[in-house]
Amino acid sequence: MGNLNFEMTNIETDKLAESGNDVNPIKTIIKASPYMQSYERLLLENKAWAAEKVADDPDFFNRLANLQRPDFLWIGCSDSRVPANEITGTQPGEIFVHRNVANLVVNTDVNLLSVVDYAVNHLNVKHIIVCGHYGCGGVQAAMTKRDYKPVLNMWLRNIKDVIRLHEDELNAIENMEQRVDRLVELNVIEQVKNLARKSSIQRAWRASGYPHLHGWVYGLKDGLINTVFEMPAGSPVDPIYELDDL
Numbered sequence: 570m571g572n573l574n575f576e577m578t579n580i581e582t583d584k585l586a587e588s589g590n591d592v593n594p595i596k597t598i599i600k601a602s603p604y605m606q607s608y609e610r611l612l613l614e615n616k617a618w619a620a621e622k623v624a625d626d627p628d629f630f631n632r633l634a635n636l637q638r639p640d641f642l643w644i645g646c647s648d649s650r651v652p653a654n655e656i657t658g659t660q661p662g663e664i665f666v667h668r669n670v671a672n673l674v675v676n677t678d679v680n681l682l683s684v685v686d687y688a689v690n691h692l693n694v695k696h697i698i699v700c701g702h703y704g705c706g707g708v709q710a711a712m713t714k715r716d717y718k719p720v721l722n723m724w725l726r727n728i729k730d731v732i733r734l735h736e737d738e739l740n741a742i743e744n745m746e747q748r749v750d751r752l753v754e755l756n757v758i759e760q761v762k763n764l765a766r767k768s769s770i771q772r773a774w775r776a777s778g779y780p781h782l783h784g785w786v787y788g789l790k791d792g793l794i795n796t797v798f799e800m801p802a803g804s805p806v807d808p809i810y811e812l813d814d815l
């Protein structure tokens with residue numbers, strides 16, 4: 570791996586000199602280095618970003634290094650086009666994030682359960698947002714009969730269960746794109762309900778009146794979030810999941 574601290578060619582340094590009063594010299598290096606490896610660009614962009622943050626707010630990193638107190642837990646899709654902070658205009662420190670394929674809440678997923686437990690019981694988040702997105706590839710894959718082989722088949726099976734629950738409504742939608750998008754919404758609703766079925770969420774509701782649960786769907790085509798479902802803390806859940814001795 571090359572030294573990232575600026576192995577510049579003569580051409581690159583000339584271009585840098587020409588740029589004169591450019592605000593951020595690292596940005597100039599990035600522009601002047603067309604043959605840079607893609608991952609090297611990420612590391613240089615990181616240096617530029619850190620420098621800009623400190624220029625705007627000298628105490629930014631000191632403050633965040635000492636304290637994390639987000640109000641929100643975000644459970645989103647791993648899709649690279651749906652970054653939680655960017656689409657909500659939030660900063661580091663504001664949203665605790667978990668992402669997986671098709672934003673599922675599976676009650677045997679130790680990774681997700683650990684994130685929810687930490688967010689609810691230690692960070693005391695006030696809101697949990699399950700955010701899907703229209704055109705989700707994971708949701709589309711689950712609608713097919715294609716064999717994606719073990720692990721992916723296991724994961725997509727959870728969405729097939731949502732399809733089975735809502736088969737009549739989905740089959741009545743003739744346009745396939747619209748059918749996928751409705752399933753994206755129904756999947757988000759089911760995942761929010763899965764959260765409410767968890768005893769740890771019900772226990773938190775009783776103890777603190779938080780967190781409120783939200784089901785959102787992001788539009789890849791317009792960048793806008795559609796709110797499709799809400800479960801305020803204390804909402805009724807299917808009786809079989811409502812535990813007495815919390």
Ligand SMILES: [Zn+2]
Nearest residue numbers: 646648705706
């Ligand atoms: Zn997706």
